[in-house]
Amino acid sequence: MKERILEVRGLNVDYGAGPGSVRAVRDVDLTLHRGEVLGLAGESGSGKSTLAYGMTRLLPPPGVVASGEVLYHLQDGTTVDLLRIRDAELRRLRWSEIAIVFQGAINSLNPVQRISTQLVDVIKAHSPKTSPRARQDRARELLELVGIAADRLHSYPHQLSGGMRQRVMIAMALALDPRVVVMDEPTTALDVVVQRQILRTLVDLRERLGFSVVFITHDLSLLVEFSDRIAIMYAGQVVEEAASADLYRSPLHPYSDGLLRSFPALKGEKRELTGIPGSPPDLRSMPAGCAFHPRCPRALDVCGDRVPLLGQSRDGRSVACWLHPVAVG
Amino acid sequence: MRTNPKALTGLVALGFFALMAVVGPWLAPFDPSERSSALLQPPSAEHWFGTTHLGQDIFSQVLAGTRSVVLVGAIAGVVATVLSVLVGVTAGYLSGSAGEGLSALSNVFLVIPALPLIVIITSSLPETSNLTIALVIGLTSWAWNARVLRAQTLSLRRRDYVEAARANGESAWRIILFEIMPNLTAVIASGFVGTVLFAVVSEITLAFIGVSDAGGWNWGTVLYWAQSQQALAQGAWWWFVPAGLAIALLGTALSLVNFGIDEYVNPRLRNRFSMPGVRMRVGFTPVLPQDPKLAQKLETS
Amino acid sequence: MSYLLKRFGFYLLTAWAAVTINFFVPRMIPGDPVQALITKQRGQMTSESVRSLYVLFGLDKDESLASQYFSYLGQLLRGDLGLSFTFFPTPVAEVIGDGLPWTVGLVGITTVIGFLLGTAAGAVVGWRRGTWADSLIPVTTFVSSIPYFWLGLVAIALLTGPGSFFPASGAYAIGLVPNWDWQFIGSTVQHALLPAFTILVSSVSGWILSMRNMMVTVSSDDYVTVAHAKGLPERRVMLAYAARNALLPNVSGFALALGFIVGGTLLVEIVFSYPGLGLQLFQAVGAKDYPLLQGIFLIITLSVLLANLLADVAYLALDPRTRREG
Numbered sequence: 001m002k003e004r005i006l007e008v009r010g011l012n013v014d015y016g017a018g019p020g021s022v023r024a025v026r027d028v029d030l031t032l033h034r035g036e037v038l039g040l041a042g043e044s045g046s047g048k049s050t051l052a053y054g055m056t057r058l059l060p061p062p063g064v065v066a067s068g069e070v071l072y073h074l075q076d077g078t079t080v081d082l083l084r085i086r087d088a089e090l091r092r093l094r095w096s097e098i099a100i101v102f103q104g105a106i107n108s109l110n111p112v113q114r115i116s117t118q119l120v121d122v123i124k125a126h127s128p129k130t131s132p133r134a135r136q137d138r139a140r141e142l143l144e145l146v147g148i149a150a151d152r153l154h155s156y157p158h159q160l161s162g163g164m165r166q167r168v169m170i171a172m173a174l175a176l177d178p179r180v181v182v183m184d185e186p187t188t189a190l191d192v193v194v195q196r197q198i199l200r201t202l203v204d205l206r207e208r209l210g211f212s213v214v215f216i217t218h219d220l221s222l223l224v225e226f227s228d229r230i231a232i233m234y235a236g237q238v239v240e241e242a243a244s245a246d247l248y249r250s251p252l253h254p255y256s257d258g259l260l261r262s263f264p265a266l267k268g269e270k271r272e273l274t275g276i277p278g279s280p281p282d283l284r285s286m287p288a289g290c291a292f293h294p295r296c297p298r299a300l301d302v303c304g305d306r307v308p309l310l311g312q313s314r315d316g317r318s319v320a321c322w323l324h325p326v327a328v329g
Numbered sequence: 330m331r332t333n334p335k336a337l338t339g340l341v342a343l344g345f346f347a348l349m350a351v352v353g354p355w356l357a358p359f360d361p362s363e364r365s366s367a368l369l370q371p372p373s374a375e376h377w378f379g380t381t382h383l384g385q386d387i388f389s390q391v392l393a394g395t396r397s398v399v400l401v402g403a404i405a406g407v408v409a410t411v412l413s414v415l416v417g418v419t420a421g422y423l424s425g426s427a428g429e430g431l432s433a434l435s436n437v438f439l440v441i442p443a444l445p446l447i448v449i450i451t452s453s454l455p456e457t458s459n460l461t462i463a464l465v466i467g468l469t470s471w472a473w474n475a476r477v478l479r480a481q482t483l484s485l486r487r488r489d490y491v492e493a494a495r496a497n498g499e500s501a502w503r504i505i506l507f508e509i510m511p512n513l514t515a516v517i518a519s520g521f522v523g524t525v526l527f528a529v530v531s532e533i534t535l536a537f538i539g540v541s542d543a544g545g546w547n548w549g550t551v552l553y554w555a556q557s558q559q560a561l562a563q564g565a566w567w568w569f570v571p572a573g574l575a576i577a578l579l580g581t582a583l584s585l586v587n588f589g590i591d592e593y594v595n596p597r598l599r600n601r602f603s604m605p606g607v608r609m610r611v612g613f614t615p616v617l618p619q620d621p622k623l624a625q626k627l628e629t630s
Numbered sequence: 631m632s633y634l635l636k637r638f639g640f641y642l643l644t645a646w647a648a649v650t651i652n653f654f655v656p657r658m659i660p661g662d663p664v665q666a667l668i669t670k671q672r673g674q675m676t677s678e679s680v681r682s683l684y685v686l687f688g689l690d691k692d693e694s695l696a697s698q699y700f701s702y703l704g705q706l707l708r709g710d711l712g713l714s715f716t717f718f719p720t721p722v723a724e725v726i727g728d729g730l731p732w733t734v735g736l737v738g739i740t741t742v743i744g745f746l747l748g749t750a751a752g753a754v755v756g757w758r759r760g761t762w763a764d765s766l767i768p769v770t771t772f773v774s775s776i777p778y779f780w781l782g783l784v785a786i787a788l789l790t791g792p793g794s795f796f797p798a799s800g801a802y803a804i805g806l807v808p809n810w811d812w813q814f815i816g817s818t819v820q821h822a823l824l825p826a827f828t829i830l831v832s833s834v835s836g837w838i839l840s841m842r843n844m845m846v847t848v849s850s851d852d853y854v855t856v857a858h859a860k861g862l863p864e865r866r867v868m869l870a871y872a873a874r875n876a877l878l879p880n881v882s883g884f885a886l887a888l889g890f891i892v893g894g895t896l897l898v899e900i901v902f903s904y905p906g907l908g909l910q911l912f913q914a915v916g917a918k919d920y921p922l923l924q925g926i927f928l929i930i931t932l933s934v935l936l937a938n939l940l941a942d943v944a945y946l947a948l949d950p951r952t953r954r955e956g
């Protein structure tokens with residue numbers, strides 16, 4: 001087994017506190033290993049972004065982390081819980097250990113500062129001893145890494161196209177050689193060709209630089225191509241987790257199967273594109289039993305009464321579904 | 330809709346002032362202009378706010394003056410709001426030079442200093458009454474709201490359902506009345522409240538420099554006499570304190586109502602999920618305490 | 631540059647509108663104010679100054695409105711604003727020339743300082759949302775609802791009087807002759823402190839409120855969250871990301887609000903008998919000195935336009951999106 005770098009344990013994230021709050025992430029366990037690309041997939045509104053920002057404590061109000069642990073294993077062997085460390089400590093770990101490319105990277109850049117300033121200030125904040133010259137050189141190098149000409153360094157965000165801004169954000173994420181990069185739909189504003197081109201670059205970089213990636217998208221076919229492992233989310237819960245090849249070959253959860261039938265795969269066997277009928281549940285009034293049962297084509301009687309728990313099924317894979325009862329023990 | 334304590338406080342206070350505007354002159358214990366032999370008396374049981382240099386009862390002046398203040402504020406507010414809706418919504422809905430022209434017009438009126446303009450107009454008028462003062466204020470202070478409404482209309486016009494209505498060949502009037510106006514209610518209301526505040530302060534300011542309804546009372550006239558009779562030099566603090574506090578209270582009430590509307594329009598300003606012990610904070614999502622007893626308390630509270 | 635040119639064109643249009651208003655308003659005045667003046671001054675008026683007042687009031691009945699308008703414009707371009715009734719026979723331009731420096735010095739400087747202070751405080755209050763700083767809001771709301779002049783009255787009542795450091799009226803000690811020596815400058819500053827303080831207290835609270843709301847709004851923009859994610863020091867996130875962006879709408883708000891603000895601040899001069907345009911306006915209203923009233927209105931409008939232009943330049947420097955390359 002590979003070395004673990006980030007472990008999410010029993011994470012619950014709410015919008016709002018007290019009465020009237022909704023739980024958007026429910027009891028999530030997730031492990032990220034060193035050097036791996038972990039894909040996170042699910043329909044729009046399934047809680048992918050909430051999970052990513054909740055575990056890094058970047059969720060804007062009214063988001064609240066209700067409970068859970070986010071354990072981060074530092075290089076020196078010590079482990080910290082990101083949810084419990086002091087602000088200063090968290091600030092120090094941010095970006096130097098865990099960098100994030102936000103969904104909608106279009107608005108992620110400060111409109112009144114040059115790209116160079118925004119690339120350089122993060123380097124300066126974390127390694128104040130570097131010379132201004134070295135920081136500039138690094139900024140130039142980063143832009144070239146993502147395929148942007150270095151003379152764009154002194155542009156303002158509004159002078160760049162949407163795709164360029166997303167690349168700048170990816171470049172920025174790599175500025176401090178982080179060990180974990182979280183990417184929330186980093187390529188949605190781009191056309192398919194550019195999307196794949198950027199992802200290729202990313203995977204190459206990962207091989208060279210050795211960071212781990214949490215890659216979020218609702219496009220499962222993209223994940224199948226680029227990630228090592230995939231976790232599927234539905235209504236705030238992880239319902240299946242598997243190596244991407246296994247998941248692609250034989251999805252166990254009916255929801256995963258539905259997702260795979262929602263996007264045309266670029267290679268491999270062609271599935272019938274049926275999609276998933278119905279729409280996700282309202283988080284305020286979740287159905288009893290399996291949250292997916294009102295939409296599930298294979299629902300059993302038990303599904304409407306009892307919640308299936310995520311666990312190792314008999315064939316050794318993680319899934320929360322009564323079709324694949326959890327191995328006892 | 331959740332009740333908004335700020336707006337509620339403001340509305341209650343406004344209701345009080347409106348009530349005083351109706352019944353104030355009858356409640357007043359004295360005729361506000363009546364002279365007496367009690368010259369420049371400090372507050373007493375008989376004269377709650379003291380008396381002027383002519384022995385007039387200041388409490389009665391403030392009470393009776395409420396009517397003029399509320400009246401001018403309301404009339405000017407209505408006039409300016411109607412104008413601002415006409416100019417602003419039209420400017421936003423019309424494209425091309427007509428819209429640009431209306432927008433330039435409101436910008437011109439916005440930049441020209443309002444109070445000096447009101448002063449030169451009112452002092453050139455053959456006669457000044459509450460009505461003419463209210464009209465002049467209303468006719469010169471619509472520009473700010475027109476500007477806001479124009480921007481809102483512009484963005485509403487690009488919404489899908491409005492585009493669809495236009496594609497269906499609905500008349501401009503129908504679209505403006507039934508598709509656009511309902512979405513502007515909050516903005517119009519907040520503009521009205523803001524203009525009333527401006528009108529009240531302007532009327533009082535005008536009265537303070539000597540332009541007011543002949544023979545009538547408002548809080549500004551009280552202050553005018555206090556200033557011209559050197560109330561300060563004579564230590565007669567009671568002459569100007571009550572009227573000033575009344576203005577500040579009315580102003581605060583109006584601002585509170587506007588805060589309520591602002592929070593309704595801009596959800597980011599709302600403090601929806603405030604609870605003790607949890608501070609919502611950008612950049613550092615709060616983590617609820619894990620102490621089971623506390624956690625339970627929070628969940629049931 | 632095209633941005634500034636456009637703004638400049640707009641200010642020219644506004645100046646023209648103000649002049650035109652100024653041309654039409656006196657035509658509402660009942661009777662013949664000039665004749666009254668001539669009777670009062672009995673022969674002390676030159677025919678030239680009578681003529682210029684006739685142009686100002688539009689009393690030349692045999693001229694067409696258009697030709698009245700053009701002679702009025704021509705007169706303005708020569709800097710002739712007529713003669714002041716109150717300070718007869720001093721020309722209005724000269725009277726205003728005496729008052730303007732005081733107003734610019736007091737109202738101009740304090741308005742800018744008030745904006746800067748209020749914006750800075752508002753940035754902090756908005757950033758510390760959800761803490762004790764929120765409790766400042768009701769106080770500032772209350773203070774910003776108080777008319778400036780009334781606050782001046784309270785300040786005089788509380789802080790001046792026999793033995794006080796603060797003089798209650800005037801711009802410098804009686805008996806001094808305006809010049810540039812230290813005694814005079816010291817006296818000027820001493821006299822300006824209390825009126826300036828009054829203007830600051832009332833105007834600062836308004837800017838605190840608006841900047842606070844801008845900060846709250848901007849703080850939930852994505853780039854602020856990104857700045858946090860980058861692990862930047864809190865000061866940098868607050869200043870370079872949140873406040874720097876919240877400042878933009880506040881600066882344009884400042885430009886737009888100037889026309890409202892000057893009205894209130896001018897009145898502080900009345901309370902403190904400070905010899906600027908506000909006090910002159912007060913005297914002109916009392917004496918029905920129409921030429922002086924109109925002259926003051928014109929000068930204030932032009933000053934506000936100039937201040938607006940400066941605010942535009944500031945905005946241009948602050949927001950790269952308004953700058954056009956090439």
Ligand SMILES: Nc1ncnc2c1ncn2[C@@H]1O[C@H](COP(=O)(O)OP(=O)(O)OP(=O)(O)O)[C@@H](O)[C@H]1O
Pocket residue numbers: 015022024042043044045046047048049050051061062103218283
């Ligand atoms: N501010 C909020 N208040 C209440 N509920 C919210 C808020 N923001 C998001 N939610 C809810 O939380 C759930 C998860 O949202 P989230 O943005 O995490 O989904 P997602 O999986 O990232 O979707 P997408 O693919 O569209 O980005 C959604 O059902 C959404 O309705």
Ligand code: SF4
Pocket residue numbers: 253254255290291292293294296297298299300303308320321322323
């Ligand atoms: S538990 Fe039942 S309802 Fe839920 S996915 Fe499995 S089969 Fe469908």
Ligand SMILES: [Mg+2]
Pocket residue numbers: 048049050103184
């Ligand atoms: Mg998302």
